[in-house]
Amino acid sequence: MSESMTSADGAASTPGSNYELDCGEVHLKAQNVPERVQLLFLSTLTLAIVGALSIGAWALAQNSRYDSREDS
Numbered sequence: 854m855s856e857s858m859t860s861a862d863g864a865a866s867t868p869g870s871n872y873e874l875d876c877g878e879v880h881l882k883a884q885n886v887p888e889r890v891q892l893l894f895l896s897t898l899t900l901a902i903v904g905a906l907s908i909g910a911w912a913l914a915q916n917s918r919y920d921s922r923e924d925s
Contacts, residue, residue: 869888874881 869885870891872881872883872886
């Protein structure tokens with residue numbers, strides 16, 4: 854097995870990135886954020902957005918069904 858195959862260089866040892874977000878009075882600065890944390894944050898955010906959209910669509914469908922029963 855070659856030296857590069859057995860080395861510890863991988864996702865856990867990759868250096869992170871520096872982020873700075875400035876929105877008016879809110880100032881967020883993160884230094885050296887690892888890739889795993891970035892992926893976890895983005896996947897959690899994506900699931901939250903998809904969940905909120907799904908609940909909104911479900912509520913709209915229920916409201917539409919209720920309104921159609923009222924009209925009959």
